[in-house]
Amino acid sequence: MNIKVERIDKMVHRVQVFLDNQPRNHTLKLFFPGDIHHDNPKCVRPKLHEHLQRAVDEDALIISIGDQFCLMEGKYDPRRSKEGIRPENNYENYIDRVIKNFDEDLGKYAKNWAFMGYGNHETNIVSRLHTDPIERLCERWRLKHNSPVVPGNYQGYILFDIMFPKDTPSKYGTRFRYVVWYHHGGGSSAPVTDGIINMKRQKVWVEGADLLINGHKHTAIYKPERIITINSRGTIQNKKVDLVRIASYKDEFQPFGWAVEKQFKPSSIDSAFIEVDFHRAQKGGIEMNRRVSYWD
Ligand SMILES: [Fe+2]
DSSP states (O other), X not given: OEEEEEEEETTEXXXXXXXXXXXSEEEEEEEEOOBOOTTXXXXXXXXXXXXXXXXXXXXXXXXXXXXXXXXXXXXXXXXXXXXXXXXXXXXXXXXHHHXXXXXXXXXXXXXXXXXXXXXXXXXXXHHHHSOOHHHHHHHHHXXXXXXXXEEOOSEEEEEEEEEEESSSTTOEEEEEEEEEEEEXXXXXXXXXXXXXXXXXXXXXXXXXXXXXXXXXXXXXXXXXXXXXXXXXXXXXXEEEEEEEEOOBSBOOOSSSSHHHHXXXXXOOOOEEEEEEEEEEOTTSSEEEEEEEEEEO
């Protein structure tokens, strides 16, 4: 896949997908793995590999929006626990080991991984230890695996631009855009609402998005919504906005533990696979259809 990923503003990234011909239809495939917490012993790695390999087989772009790492086992971290560290990371250079082992385990998917946002577990390390694990991982993947991946933010827009060649593949004239607003998420778990209230609030103050996607609560929910917009010609448009929350690969439903004492419900993996069909309509213009499904 010929793509270019770049930060174009403080809170805006653009992913350009360059096509080499002029098809009537094109499907953009995006896989959003939920909070991975790769270095946590409770991360269900076989399922993670199954999903990431499936995304690669689908030729999908992998977009993660935070808590790729857990990183709670540093010497000065009050959350540390002897059961929270995997033996391969149990060294003085703990942070470096976690990043190295993430790369060694998941680097084979790096060519499809386009974007890596921040969750509270990564921002905690930046403020506590003054190193940025996302930056470290992304620069390694770009150099070592020729990955397109770039670090994101805690929240922001991602613009997916499908670029169709005008005359020759070196000149791109037509562009179709799919707009995503992501936010890692905040607050505690939402055992009854699964965080839908939170996302409905976002729908009020985020303009222009086709998809609002959140993580963090380790629960999943999908709700298609509608908003009314008006374009520059004064025509009203009834626009679909998908609200999607993705869950987590961390299985916290255990005999003991923090989540058990908080009485959290059973864990769910439920990562989102989103297909966006662009279709040249007979009457001119471009139609867009979307399918949201969950992989568990
Ligand atoms: Fe998380």
